[in-house]
Amino acid sequence: MSKIKTFYQCQACGYTSPKWLGKCPDCDAWNTLVEEKSSPKPLQTRGYNPTGRSRPQPLSAISGGKEKRMSTGINELDRVLGGGVVEGSVVLVGGDPGIGKSTLLIQAASNLSRETGKVLYVSGEESPEQIKLRAERLSIDSASIILLSETNLEGIINITSEVLPRIMVVDSIQTMFTEELASAPGSVGQVRECAARLMSFAKQSGIPLFIIGHVTKEGAIAGPRVLEHIVDTVLYFEGDRGHAFRVLRTVKNRFGPTNEIGVFEMTDSGLIGIENPSELFLSERPQNAAGSTVVSCIEGTRPILIELQALVSPTTFGMPRRTCIGVDFNRVNLLVAVLEKIAGMHLGGMDVFVNVVGGIKINEPAVDLGIIGAVASSFREVPVNAKTLVFGEVGLSGEIRAVSQIDARLKEASKIGFKKAILPMTNAARLKDTYGIEIKGVKNVDEFIEAVLG
Numbered sequence: 001m002s003k004i005k006t007f008y009q010c011q012a013c014g015y016t017s018p019k020w021l022g023k024c025p026d027c028d029a030w031n032t033l034v035e036e037k038s039s040p041k042p043l044q045t046r047g048y049n050p051t052g053r054s055r056p057q058p059l060s061a062i063s064g065g066k067e068k069r070m071s072t073g074i075n076e077l078d079r080v081l082g083g084g085v086v087e088g089s090v091v092l093v094g095g096d097p098g099i100g101k102s103t104l105l106i107q108a109a110s111n112l113s114r115e116t117g118k119v120l121y122v123s124g125e126e127s128p129e130q131i132k133l134r135a136e137r138l139s140i141d142s143a144s145i146i147l148l149s150e151t152n153l154e155g156i157i158n159i160t161s162e163v164l165p166r167i168m169v170v171d172s173i174q175t176m177f178t179e180e181l182a183s184a185p186g187s188v189g190q191v192r193e194c195a196a197r198l199m200s201f202a203k204q205s206g207i208p209l210f211i212i213g214h215v216t217k218e219g220a221i222a223g224p225r226v227l228e229h230i231v232d233t234v235l236y237f238e239g240d241r242g243h244a245f246r247v248l249r250t251v252k253n254r255f256g257p258t259n260e261i262g263v264f265e266m267t268d269s270g271l272i273g274i275e276n277p278s279e280l281f282l283s284e285r286p287q288n289a290a291g292s293t294v295v296s297c298i299e300g301t302r303p304i305l306i307e308l309q310a311l312v313s314p315t316t317f318g319m320p321r322r323t324c325i326g327v328d329f330n331r332v333n334l335l336v337a338v339l340e341k342i343a344g345m346h347l348g349g350m351d352v353f354v355n356v357v358g359g360i361k362i363n364e365p366a367v368d369l370g371i372i373g374a375v376a377s378s379f380r381e382v383p384v385n386a387k388t389l390v391f392g393e394v395g396l397s398g399e400i401r402a403v404s405q406i407d408a409r410l411k412e413a414s415k416i417g418f419k420k421a422i423l424p425m426t427n428a429a430r431l432k433d434t435y436g437i438e439i440k441g442v443k444n445v446d447e448f449i450e451a452v453l454g
């Protein structure tokens, strides 16, 4: 067998070098050179005879049919997967260390092993004894969960071909390595190569594969980000370890909608799915406190009511501070500028803090009115009625623009017991059913502030 050639490539600009360098001579970035495998010689295409699968064929001639799905037994996980695990699909589960990735997948493995058959759980991080301890804590005891403590990719693929599980979990792609690359496990080259090999194995064998990947605070390098375009489905855990809530969000899905979220609570006995997140997110809401609004967001296919909080206080240092948790920083800056210019609120000498309760992240334009409402409420020190819901997009000249899926939003609010909704005039005018909620349509920010603060 010929020796496999490798080279070093700058992950920032693509410069290649036969040996490792600390600094890329081309773009001057430090520590960006990573070992890569050189691609094999291009195939001889002369005389290429298309056979079998790769022949072009008319769309109508392909026998389709629905993809086969298996339920994981965890409703919230099925939801983010688009209705269950698809055969031969590769799902990447990303998130900070310690957020609950292994816990969720061992729970899913337990349910799947009961329903479908053998589940192979490959761990490069924990010994079988450690996994057993966790399983005991979760009251999981199954002969159909096969544990394998291994980090060598070639070994894993060989063993999997022997065991032939119905489902496979690879706990942390960062610990896996292939013999073909000399670089350390966790480097971009290793992570990408291992994932690509596992992916092609899953596609050939039809075994659905879950890959766990850690994300570091800095994000990109060697994190699962480099894998996003390879795999079929990308799920990320949001929320921090301080909160008991965990949000699992679909960032990409070839078999279902994206931006779908599953909400879990971390308890002594593992992760428990929360069927009605709106109630949970609003449960600790202070009554009649200034600076709090409730907005309705569409996350994937379901509406969720979320509390937004703002605190406006005089700046003690020269530069006013803007701090945002859970919402886009630039969006908040923009809305503060709209309030200043259009509504005449002097926020230039004020620190503004905006927070989304429950550790969830939202980036939907419909929360604009909620942010404006919370900031204005805190600035004027006038509370917003606890039974009032707001949503709508705000433009730069203070106009309020229509948002989608009004019916779903109102229906959810009515279920939770909201009495009034302040929403864009265009939406209000087209509304057919009000679901027992008093509707107030507003055209611009001035009208909105009048309506919400009275």
Ligand code: TYD
Residues within 6 Å of the ligand: 095, 096, 097, 098, 099, 100, 101, 102, 103, 104, 134, 137, 138, 266, 267, 268, 269, 270, 271
């Ligand atoms: P873990 O799933 O190992 O996180 P990850 O694989 O994402 O690194 O563990 C998550 C945390 O949850 C860990 O700090 C312990 C805690 N935990 C519970 O609170 N309850 C439980 O039942 C389990 C198994 C873990």
Ligand code: MG
Residues within 6 Å of the ligand: 098, 101, 102, 103, 125, 171
């Ligand atoms: Mg883990």
